[in-house]
Amino acid sequence: MATTQASGTTLAGYEEADRGLRKTMGFNSILFMSLGGIIGSGWLLGALASASVAGPAAILSWVIGGIFVIFIAVSYAELSGMLPRTGAIVRYPQLSHGAYTGWMIGWTYWLSAISVPAIEAEAVITYIGGVYPGLGWERVSDGVTLLTGTGTAVGVGFMLFFFALNLFGIRLLSEWNRWFTWWKVLVPTATFVMLFIAFRSTSFHAYGGFFARGTSNIFVAMSTTGVIFAYLGFRQALDYAGESKNPQRDVPLATILSVVIAMILYTLLEVGFIGALNWHAAGLHLGDWAGLSGSKWGGAPLYSALQAAGIGALLTFSNLLIADAAASPSGTGWIYMGTSARTNYGLGVNGYGPKALQRHNRWGIPWISLLIALVIGCVFLVPAPSWYKLVGYITSTTALTYIMGGLGVPIFRRYAPDLPRPFRLGFAKFWAPVGFIAASLLVFWSLFDTLANVYATVFLGLPLFAWYYAVKRGWLRAGPAVALGAVFLAAWVYISIEGGYVLRVTAPAKGSWSFGLYDATLSAAVIFFCAALWLLSNAEGRHSIERSLWFFFLLLAYFPLEFYTQAVSPLSSPPISFLAGSGIAVVIGLVAYYWGVASGYMTDELQAIVDANAAGGGSPVDRGSAVLGH
Template structure:
């Protein structure tokens, strides 16, 4: 017999309309993949790795496929809306579930803002009389008027999502056809200006070294450009045939996008005109601040000297608004499902699970997504400022797919698996390493902000989920959470994020001690101690990677203490230890036990019809 909470989750999921087929799920994933990233990442990749950025796109696509394959088995077995934030609760319990949900929420809800920023910034290139952008500390940011336009655009995303998932799926399908066509036409036209000498005469194929090939995967916007693959999973509870449609849509979107990205990178490199960009031939790093930095593909088409390409450049400018807007639309829907999922597990207030009877969408979560998304525009008022944060916060959650698969095979072996991943003994560790290595390749400058943002949110666990789910009393939660918040915030102020007045090793040791003390107190007072044991591995991975990032080849030291490739080998060891620790730490949670005893992870049409008849 399922518990009242389990029945509540199932009943709430049944209210969501199952209207999305494989084509619509594909377009949701593919449409969110093709956003603002492809407009910038070709130049950023070339600036970091030179022509070898082509390899970076291939590596990124392969790694994301490893991650997606592991998620596909679990999402077919347990199709749920807000799936990514709900699975950790089933495999490792509420404490780790909160950590991963919080990290994913930080990343997902801010994407809506970054895509709105991208659209407004491109509009500023021809609407010069409106003064939508300005420069601050060498970075393009939105003015007050620009921020107003970004907020209005997010309001449009809100209205389309509010009309319901069926209208959303149909609307997105037509927008995504446009988003598919424009990148394809762009690389085809750029090949008319192709010069093969750009791949060899300007310092060779990998002029900046092999290590930068991996660094580009994480920091050039390459992995960011693939992030949309998981959006089909977040709409899993609204799929007509999840067993077939989810894996086809998820893997298919990655493969198609990878082919387009690789061809775009090759075409851009071949069409690169050093003189037009105002950069000395071979100065690949100089591209990042060149004349082409504000719109590389647009400038490459214009500089080709071919009339057809110059005319199409104006179409590309229009797409620079449409593509980010389409992705922002999808991510507002996705972040709504994240709020919904966190409300289900009481990571956040339960009112977020309210579903509109008329439109069948989680309307309170949708409002929260709009408000929080707008909030991110205040400190991160420019596209470049927000992308790095989003990338690192998201890849931290990538590692969970492999753990879900292995833990659930152990805790729910008899559940039907419409998609069964063969060779998981190899593909699961590879999927985990894909996420953990991208997390490391992002470098110290990005890691410091993400780790601080994720760990400061731990106090919310003691304020909300712990007391609500009966792990300890509210007074105990406040007694643990309030001192932690004050002490942790003070340490971060004196650390590398703000004043940077503490030596890094001392700052790192203090931060680690504070987090471990917090987790130890939660373990001491909770009545579900296994939940805390199940989360130790992620704290180890975060702090070990953070320490290595400072002393490794992607850190601030001019002469790294641990140079490439030895730092990467150590990162692999950290990843493998974390993977096997994480698999061993998983257990059969109460929710997973109920699902396993039911014999199916699906909310069936018969159950849905019975729920409707019962009112």
């Protein structure tokens, strides 16, 4: 069959791209890949970071955050069982909404995935540097930690190690990771047991009580302090689905089970940390929750809590914790290095990058995609801000891509009802929009400063789309595409510099634009680009652009709402309460969801999969599983 794809390839180029990947991963390997991706730097630094924002109620942040991630994951569980594909999260949007939406989601996911290995490497340096000051990082006046020259070199060394471990095949990676993940589970388990030895209940009821930092900060902490970031590894099962022996059964189960295990572990660690808090040892006044992140405990919080207890057994165990501070983030780093490579691979399959991104080495690894993941990842080390500052950015960009899971369920059921679904989501008309709203609220609950930077980088993908994909696909000629992209990029640079809302951690300095001017100008630039691209494109391009408008509506509607909502706004007295703002965000999200469902259509790629399934009882990749799985 020669169904034409958006990338200009045939079905063999799109559907059979996964044939070169080796299907060697069983259920344990898939589960441990997700669990290994989840347990990284989040548990080492997130307990203190979340407590600094939400106080003792950070315990609820971990519980609610885990539940939100499960809401998101159950939709992906159906999709991954139905269409197990490597690089799945960047491939589903193109199947359901076409190339323009697929590009925006793929670009956003790429921004989040490509930076994680570097941040995990930085977490190692930060934690060990918290015990051995001067070893790789330094604290500047506003409390932000930056890598020194030595720290950057060490970080690059970790990145090269992650690269080498991925290069020599999925069997090596999965076997290494399976045994290593046992360590990553056992050490945090032992840590909360040790913390309970030093447990005191005072911090739970004194110094303002359980809700000392207010109830709204429970939700803000989820997006800004590493809570959701710590759960994001659940997607590893989806990204490695094309290399699973039995993806229809194993991927959905591993996805959900990994989140449940992590939720139990993280919640107990938070309880133990708050119970073991020693305010004097941290150099803080009693009840100074907000001061925790900038305190002496900021570099190595769990180690510091065990040391402050002064109990012999805890002092001995704390040294093991330092070893794990190198091990756990490293374990997540090498998994995300592989995830970044498979994201590049998925973008290549979609036609958003050159076909070279799909090229495999003798071990079945997309090595060019892996090399790009290494090089771009290292850019984040030269120099990178602290883990505490970047974690919100990664959380928001990733959550923004997760809105597609809830949309995919009804759309694929409408247009591909006969594709096999080993896991079928019950009450999907309820759970699919719930998953969409959960993901969109995680974006909304980011601090405004974070959201401004997320939007700036997401919209930077627009001119790249015009210059590469739109021309390659033949939507418009090269000359108009180059001119349109250049005009938008110039506007983007001018708005970013003059507006004063990008690359800042505080409100704009005096003399910068008002938010109203900044928002209106940025929105106008985005709308102008989409409208001009539509006018210049052929019928195929126009159709794809029209089916993406719900996505831009969601982004542009959330931006002013967040600026004027308490707890997430940079204003000292924003006019909208947190509860009211969140309620409006839900309404906006529901409008975007049902608009997005209505915008889904039978794309060429999805039609090819449906036709292949009808002709042979499964897609070419699925029918080849028995051969590839030896």
